Amino acid sequence: MLLSFRRAHFIVALAITSLGAAAQAQEALRVAASPVPHAEILEFVRPQLKAQGVDLQVKVFNDYVQPNLAVSDKQLDANFFQNRPYLESFTKDRKSDIVEVPNSDVHIEPFGAYSQKIRKTSELREGAVVAIPSDPSNSGRALALLAKQGLIKLKDPSNIKSTARDIVANPKKLVIRELESAQLPRALPDVDLALINTNYALEAKLDPAKDALFIEDGRKSPYANFIASRSDNVSSPAIAKLVAALHTAEVRKFIQDKYKGAVIPAF
Structure with a gap:
């Protein structure tokens, strides 16, 4: 035993x-x-x-x-x-x-543009405040997307590292405001348009497919x-x-x- x-x-x-x-x-x-x-x-x-x-x-x-x-x-x-x-x-x-x-x-x-004040790009007023990310890679990405929509014109549209200094035409006299990427969703009530990284958009319960006024073509990114x-x-x-x-x-x-x-x- x-x-x-x-x-x-x-x-x-x-x-x-x-x-x-x-x-x-x-x-x-x-x-x-x-x-x-x-x-x-x-x-x-x-x-x-x-x-x-x-x-x-x-x-x-x-x-x-x-x-x-x-x-x-x-x-x-x-x-x-x-x-x-x-x-x-x-x-x-x-x-x-x-x-x-x-x-x-x-x-x-795909990087998108969001607003709580307008429903389409044509409604952007003269002098509208547009918030974009402050880090160089994402700010260039945001500017390229704005240029693709015809809202601004860049010195070299193919330069993904463009800065605000590379804007050569700004017909609506948009005011470009750079903010930390994580702050962009919270800034929506205070600006006319914000270009937001999708990860932060999703965290803020934004639906890129429904809420973005315009968005990148993710197939060519x-x-x-x-x-x-x-x-x-x-x-x-x-x-x-x-x-x-x-x-x-x-x-x-x-x-x-x-x-x-x-x-x-x-x-």
């Missing part, structure tokens, strides 16, 4: 040890992300990564600067929130070692969002598993079904 008890105890202890070893085998992967849609997409692939031995830990940020700083400072392993023009501008200004993970494009968020990391970590096996998990038919369907055209798969 005592022998049987000891044997049972040994089996239980062995099982507990095995469970502990399995738990320890999970490699933590800490990823910074914007709340919508990035963190939601990451949460969708978390179970798949867990089955592959990767414990995906998502840290949500509400701005575009801290996610890169946190990765650069090695507080986090990677991030998912930005596009190429933004990363190029950031690394140039900050002398950062953040780099794009090769072939990691996940989605495109250089603004795909991708995974980024430090140059010394870009080839880690855990990040490779993350990219593979994000590039599946299931993720494509999740994006299409959940965001209904506001976010477009880029793979």
Whole structure:
């Protein structure tokens, strides 16, 4: 009887040890992300990564600067929130070692214009206040969209890094006001028009398909969002598993079904 008890105890202890070893085998992967849609997409692939031995830990940020700083400072392993023009501008200004993970494009968020004061562009009054993002990559993107609508004319319409100084014609004498991207939805009551990144529009419960007065053609956009990391970590096996998990038919369907055209798969 005592022998049987000891044997049972040994089996239980062995099982507990095995469970502990399995738990320890999970490699933590800490990823910074914007709340919508990035963190939601990451949460969708978390179970798949867990089955592959990767414990995906998502840290949500509400701005575009801290996610890169946190990765650069090695507080986090990677991030998912930005596009190429933004990363190029950031690394140039900050002398950062953040780099794009090769072939990691996940989605495109067509950039849109919103208003609480007008229902169509032709209603924009002379001297109307138009709010655009203050960071160089997104401000250029906003100006290009305004130019495409014929509201302004730029020195070089193909220059995605245009600034307000590159406006050569402004028939309505629009007042361009630059604000931090995250502040744009809250500024809507105070301006005539605001050009807002789709992730912030979605967070503010705006529906790009219904609420945007005009919006980018997402099929012809250089603004795909991708995974980024430090140059010394870009080839880690855990990040490779993350990219593979994000590039599946299931993720494509999740994006299409959940965001209904506001976010477009880029793979």
